[in-house]
Amino acid sequence: MEAAHLILDFSHVYCDEKIPKKEHVYWLDCSDIEECDLYCSERAEKEILARIEPYGIHGIHFLDSGNYHYVTGIMTEKxxxxxxxxxxxxxxxxxxxxxxxxxxxxxxVRKVFLKNHWLQQLILIGPKESDIRQVYDELSALGKREELQKKLITFSTEEICSGEDKKKIPKIQKNVPFYISVDKDILDEKYSETNWSQGKMSLPILEQLLSYFLESGNILGVDICGECQQGIPLPEYLRAEEINAKTNQKLFEFLTYYTK
Known part of the structure; x- marks a missing residue:
């Protein structure tokens, strides 16, 4: 079955980005789903899952802004x-x-890590070292030390910048398939403008890091979120949408090269 690429349109932000219509790209209007902005109720989760169901997860999926990044968790439930x-x-x-x-x-992410019994490893790339330490402290307090050692592999932004991240690469298991999720807030504002605080990564570095996993040829699906803030002044909004549309197109072309 050929992969179906999805655009989950919760806020109509992709309409403003003038995303071109492409073969095997399906536009799902999710703007009528209630109780799903930032927080997702059980009812909304079931509705989102029902709309994804006919297409599966084997493709590239755009999930709107970071407010809807939890959709990755819904995808992995399948x-x-x-x-x-x-x-x-x-x-x-x-x-x-x-x-x-x-x-x-x-x-x-915490929910997937603690509750999805199919998950072998969570590979978290890009947060600040201080935020990652907080995760380890909190999960250790829950008595999850053994799971942390086996299942959680982290690459902080500081480790990536210093090159220390390379020491952890051998810990990544490559005998199971990967599902990849990208929040564009990892990127510098030159490449993306999102509604959350952002990192300083360049798009070429992101693509380089992605290629490590993509070259395995064992990818279940990929999703991308991180669109701009709604309700900001029109000139700023149009500029943000222009930047985001270019990066979305580049990422789509890059990913389809590996996943076609």
């Missing part, structure tokens, strides 16, 4: 085999849940 999740993000998205029975853009 994986019924051992896999590793690779997350490129300026934030850990492993906060303690603020609202019970709801998944948020800030805690979805």
């Amino acid at each position: 994986i019924q085999q051992k896999f590793s999740l690779v997350v490129f993000d300026h934030h850990t998205d492993m906060q303690k849940p603020m609202i019970e029975h709801m998944t948020s853009c800030g805690d979805w």
Whole structure:
């Protein structure tokens, strides 16, 4: 079955980016789904899953702004085999849940790590070292030290900049497929303007890091989020959309080279 690429349009931001229509790219209007901005209720999660269901996860998927990054967790619920999740993000998205029975853009990675029994490794790339230390401290307090040693591989922005990240690469298991999720807030504002604080990574460096996993040829799916803030002044909004549209197009072309 040929991969189906998806655009999940929650805020109509992609309409403003003038994303061109392409073969095997399916535009899913999700703007009518309630209880899904930042926090996702169980009802909204079921509706999102139902809309994804006909297409599966084997493709490249655009998820709108970082407010909807939790959709990656919904995608991985469909994986019924051992896999590793690779997350490129300026934030850990492993906060303690603020609202019970709801998944948020800030805690979805933690939920996958603790509850998805198919997950072999979580490879988290891009947060600050201080944020990563907080994750280890909190999970250790839960008695998850053994799981942390086996399942959590982190590459802080400081390690990437210094080259220390290379020492951890041998820890990555390559005998299971990868699902890759990219939040463009990992990028410098030259390449993307998002509605969250951003890192300083260049697009060429991101592509270089992605290629390590893509060259394995064992990719279950890829998703991308990180669009701009809604409601900002029009000139600023148009500029942001122009920047984001160019980067989305470049990432799509780069990823389809490896996943076609």
